[in-house]
Amino acid sequence: MSDLQRPALCCCRKAPVEGGPSPCPERCQRVDVASASNFHSFRLRHFHLDLRLDFAAKEMSGRQVLELVPLQAGVQTLVLDAHPSLLVHSIDCTVPGAAGSPDRCLSLTYRLDPFTDYGSSLIISLPAAVVRPRRTLQITVRYTTTDGPAIWWLDAGLTSGQTSPLVFTQGHSVCNRSFFPCFDTPAVKSTYSATVHVPEGVTVLMSSSHSAYSEQDRAFQFSMEFPVPAYLVALVAGDLQPADIGPRSRVWAEPCILTSAVSKLGGSVERWLAVAEGLFGPYVWGRYDIVFLPPSFPVVAMENPCLTFIISSILESHEFLLIDVIHEIAHGWFGNAVTNATWEEMWLSEGLATYAQRRITTEAYGMHRCLRVLNNDKHISLSIFLGVNPSSLMNLFTYEKGFCFVSYLSHLCGDIQSFDSFLRSYIQQFQFCSVVAEDLLNLFLGFFPQLKEREGLDFDRWLNECGPPLYEPDLSAGAILTEPVQCLCELWGEEVPEPQAIASFDLSSWSTFQTVLFLDRLLDRSPLPQEVMTHLSCCYSALLDGMNAEVQIRWLQIVVRNRFYPDLPRVRSFLHKHTSRMYTVPLYEDLCAGVMKCFAAEVFSQTQARMHPNLRRTLQQILFQSSTPPSETPLPLLPVTSPAPTPTPTDMPSTGCISLRNVNVSA
Ligand SMILES: [Zn+2]
Numbered sequence: 001m002s003d004l005q006r007p008a009l010c011c012c013r014k015a016p017v018e019g020g021p022s023p024c025p026e027r028c029q030r031v032d033v034a035s036a037s038n039f040h041s042f043r044l045r046h047f048h049l050d051l052r053l054d055f056a057a058k059e060m061s062g063r064q065v066l067e068l069v070p071l072q073a074g075v076q077t078l079v080l081d082a083h084p085s086l087l088v089h090s091i092d093c094t095v096p097g098a099a100g101s102p103d104r105c106l107s108l109t110y111r112l113d114p115f116t117d118y119g120s121s122l123i124i125s126l127p128a129a130v131v132r133p134r135r136t137l138q139i140t141v142r143y144t145t146t147d148g149p150a151i152w153w154l155d156a157g158l159t160s161g162q163t164s165p166l167v168f169t170q171g172h173s174v175c176n177r178s179f180f181p182c183f184d185t186p187a188v189k190s191t192y193s194a195t196v197h198v199p200e201g202v203t204v205l206m207s208s209s210h211s212a213y214s215e216q217d218r219a220f221q222f223s224m225e226f227p228v229p230a231y232l233v234a235l236v237a238g239d240l241q242p243a244d245i246g247p248r249s250r251v252w253a254e255p256c257i258l259t260s261a262v263s264k265l266g267g268s269v270e271r272w273l274a275v276a277e278g279l280f281g282p283y284v285w286g287r288y289d290i291v292f293l294p295p296s297f298p299v300v301a302m303e304n305p306c307l308t309f310i311i312s313s314i315l316e317s318h319e320f321l322l323i324d325v326i327h328e329i330a331h332g333w334f335g336n337a338v339t340n341a342t343w344e345e346m347w348l349s350e351g352l353a354t355y356a357q358r359r360i361t362t363e364a365y366g367m368h369r370c371l372r373v374l375n376n377d378k379h380i381s382l383s384i385f386l387g388v389n390p391s392s393l394m395n396l397f398t399y400e401k402g403f404c405f406v407s408y409l410s411h412l413c414g415d416i417q418s419f420d421s422f423l424r425s426y427i428q429q430f431q432f433c434s435v436v437a438e439d440l441l442n443l444f445l446g447f448f449p450q451l452k453e454r455e456g457l458d459f460d461r462w463l464n465e466c467g468p469p470l471y472e473p474d475l476s477a478g479a480i481l482t483e484p485v486q487c488l489c490e491l492w493g494e495e496v497p498e499p500q501a502i503a504s505f506d507l508s509s510w511s512t513f514q515t516v517l518f519l520d521r522l523l524d525r526s527p528l529p530q531e532v533m534t535h536l537s538c539c540y541s542a543l544l545d546g547m548n549a550e551v552q553i554r555w556l557q558i559v560v561r562n563r564f565y566p567d568l569p570r571v572r573s574f575l576h577k578h579t580s581r582m583y584t585v586p587l588y589e590d591l592c593a594g595v596m597k598c599f600a601a602e603v604f605s606q607t608q609a610r611m612h613p614n615l616r617r618t619l620q621q622i623l624f625q626s627s628t629p630p631s632e633t634p635l636p637l638l639p640v641t642s643p644a645p646t647p648t649p650t651d652m653p654s655t656g657c658i659s660l661r662n663v664n665v666s667a
Contacts, residue, residue, distance in 0.1 A: 032185040032342045034174050036113075036121035038079040039183040043069040045136065049180055049194040053202070053237055055165045058153040061144035062197075064180045068139060070131050078139065081185075081230075082112060082122035083178035085148035094138040095130045106130065108139075118149070119177045119184070141181050148178025149614070152296065158612055159238065159294045160312055161254045164201070166238030168293055168309065171231040172302060173343050182230040187341040187434045189227035196220045196235065204237040205252060207304035209286050226285065226305070227432050229339055234304035236291055246270035253292035253312070260315050261292050265325065272329050275363045280333045280356065281424045284431065288329065295580035296612035300324055303331030303353075313580050317548040319512045323357070330356035333427050341434035348435060351402015352423075355410075358403070359420070404469035405462050411471060412457070413448045422447045437463055481511065485518045492522070497535060507543060512550060519544075519554035526561040533564045541567055549574075553583050560590040568599065575603045579611045581618070588622045597623065 032039075044066065051062035068078070082088070091108045110124040122141075130137060145151055154166045169179050177184040196204045197219045205211070208222035224233075240252045243262045249269045253261045269288065277283055285306050292312040301310040301324045308328040314321045334356050335349030410419035426443055441459055445452050458470055488505045491497055507515055522528065522536070536558075544555040556574055559567040575587060591600035601623055608616050 032187055034343050035081055035185040036115040037081050037183045039188045041071055041075045044188055044190040046191045052197040059144050063140055063142045066139045068137050070133055073133050075131050076126055078124040078126055080122040080181040081177035082120050082181045083148050084120055085146045085178050087144045089142040091124055091141050093130055118174050122181050150175035150179040158296055161256045164239040168236040169234050170298055176230045184230045186229040186339045189229050191224055191227055193223040198237055202237050203240040205291055207234040207307045209306055228305055232305055248287050250289045257312055264321055272326050275360050276329055279359055279420050281427050283332055285332055298581045301328050303328045305336045317512055317550055320550055326360050327357040338430040339434045341436050345437055346398050347402030350399045351406050354399045354403040355406040401469050407473035408471040481514055485514050489521045515551050522558050526558055528562055533562045537567055549583055557590050572603055576607055581615050588619050592622050
């Protein structure tokens with residue numbers, strides 16, 4: 001049976017038996033607290049977007065058509081996730097006519113109610129006469145998007161080429177409700193299609209399996225033949241050029257960076273896809289294309305199906321590009337084909353994708369990037385949210401503790417190849433579905449029945465308790481790289497560091513991974529004694545200044561956290577050069593947490609004109625959260641919204657407990 005014909009999933013994400021009881025009645029009350037929608041009451045068969053992009057007004061307007069099948073009799077309302085920035089003009093419903101008579105179109109009444117700081121609920125009344133279980137309704141919403149968190153309009157000056165404007169969307173986790181009204185929960189998947197009208201010279205790309213362009217209408221047509229959750233619907237439009245880099249892969253970028261992008265990726269992507277297919281089964285999405293976005297893209301990369309979005313700043317470092325692209329490729333299986341049903345269990349996507357990414361690199365290169373030490377994160381367990389926007393869960397912990405849990409499962413089953421075959425079977429079983437941890441664990445115990453008898457399996461502790469991982473994966477494959485780092489860290493940890501021994505380590509010959517790991521450890525140990533800081537600066541500051549931004553930002557965070565004033569000019573010039581979210585937010589947070597807030601405000605006032613408005617707002621919040629703006633730094637008074645955060649460890653709440661699940665989203 002093809003997945004497109006699978007029966008609708010009940011609210012516990014399992015297929016109900018026709019006419020029988022729900023497969024999991026005790027969990028059927030479980031809701032996605034990050035969604036206001038009544039997605040349990042309908043099956044979403046498909047939706048279509050017909051939008052016109054207006055770069056001058058920074059608006060998209062048009063209509064969305066949803067094909068919905070009510071699952072119960074007597075459903076009187078349809079509740080969709082929306083956002084205060086969506087201007088809804090009208091909503092109507094097409095009711096299939098009786099045999100021989102034309103379909104009728106009814107105008108529906110609706111209202112937009114507040115829900116959380118990241119969305120609203122669009123409540124649509126359905127006349128009793130139109131709702132019949134299992135009969136498809138067509139709901140058409142006419143609307144205009146304004147300044148919402150999902151849509152980033154960039155003036156030409158904010159793009160790499162600085163000649164044409166660009167717009168992109170970023171739906172993860174709960175932002176797409178400001179792009180189109182939807183069931184904005186990863187529990188619901190559907191196919192979609194789109195028609196996008198644009199001015200001449202603009203190329204539009206979407207996360208779809210097919211696309212076409214009609215010169216005459218200046219319209220791009222897209223269709224995604226596989227079901228995806230709302231957060232994976234993505235669009236980018238601007239001056240974008242393609243170049244083929246493999247039989248099923250193409251790079252898209254602004255013309256000025258296309259050559260560099262192709263030279264960095266040429267030949268590699270197909271190799272990684274082939275290795276991943278060998279491990280986890282066929283890549284189901286057809287194409288694997290990559291689009292490079294300007295530095296204001298709020299995250300490093302986003303696994304939009306068929307079309308990974310990646311920040312162009314990454315082109316500075318070959319190694320990081322490699323890891324990030326492999327991670328997004330891994331999402332083709334883990335996260336996109338099989339998705340976490342709620343944001344409470346985001347580790348099901350990120351932990352598994354991180355595990356898969358490391359399996360691919362181990363197969364392709366014989367090693368994987370080292371794990372950052374987690375011992376300091378004592379408060380965190382695999383799945384708990386503390387009343388926060390789910391977007392802020394994108395932190396190191398979701399990835400690394402999830403990875404440790406998956407590695408623990410792999411360790412339990414004895415050998416890594418058997419675990420690979422379990423993962424193939426997991427993908428086969430749940431392809432195009434959304435799952436909860438129990439689905440994975442039940443399948444796991446079914447696959448390795450001998451483990452059912454085993455005492456001391458700690459699944460509950462892993463999922464629900466706080467604290468460092470209960471099992472640390474074997475990292476010996478990377479020891480050849482980590483050992484020198486470990487030795488140098490120990491030398492710097494001694495009471496009187498030995499200059500000659502330290503000088504015998506040549507950082508300029510190290511890989512970015514090694515230098516980053518070394519600096520991460522120093523960052524974890526900060527604050528350091530002032531004389532150690534002076535000595536560190538003397539040994540490394542000039543050298544690190546010539547390295548890539550991933551290395552530089554870590555050194556500068558060490559400088560700031562240790563209040564090491566002699567290197568402050570380097571912080572200033574870095575912040576003048578880099579105006580992307582991933583490099584500014586962590587530094588501003590460190591500056592503002594310490595005594596350097598005035599310095600931060602001064603640099604901000606000098607550079608803010610070159611920042612994307614969303615980033616400007618985030619930095620204003622960081623700068624002025626607990627104080628009023630200093631009067632000598634005039635700032636535009638922008639409304640405060642909650643843009644998507646950068647995935648950094650500093651996103652973690654500093655107090656309280658977080659576990660792998662039960663992320664407590666505030667509703
Ligand atoms: Zn990921």
